[in-house]
Amino acid sequence: IREPALAGRHVVISAGGTREPLDPVRFLGNRSSGKQGYALARTAAARGARVTLVSANPQLPDPAGVDVVPVGTAKELREAVVKAATDADAVVMAAAVADFRPASYATGKIKKKDGQEPEPVALVRNPDILAEIAAARPRPGQLVVGFAAETDDVLVNGRAKLARKGCDLLVVNEVGEAKTFGAEENEAVVLGADGSETPVPNGPKEALADTVWDLVAARLVS
């Protein structure tokens, strides 16, 4: 078990990417592989934590000794995270949650019609689960960690997002063409609401996960 340990702690991690259905066969999704969230789950379990992994559409095997809750949509992810968070010491939102979902769902497959242009797809906002958990803090002293992918002004945008979401730590990484999504490695800066700034050099997703748990463990009181 790596130090500092998380023995006796309950941690909730969201991983993967949500899928918002348009009809029975189509969805709006994203390229999140779930690898970072799964690395967080494995490393937390190795430190002795009880781990709930709310997992949105990954193509990955269940990590040993982890309670995996499979979900599809942002709404399902929200329900599962809110439920698991009630007694959690830390909630880490590593999932890529769709910001928008189709305003309506067609119960039958949407068909193309001869000579007709397709209907535009209307979207509505999904709830911001990270901001909601950070505002609610169902357990006193609970730590809330978010992830942010930024393409420019990474630190400035990261600080603004940390404040907007109200979380304790925000893992910010710079995304480009081949960077981060689906990759085996990750490079990031972990920003703290206390003003801290912890750079994590490019390396395995487990290394970033271990840094997150070091920072979480250091901030958990009693």
Ligand code: C5P
């Ligand atoms: O606002 P943005 O999507 O960049 O924020 C990313 C962070 O917020 C991630 O931790 C993600 O899991 C979380 N998030 C969320 N609910 C949303 C959108 C993002 O919890 N609807």
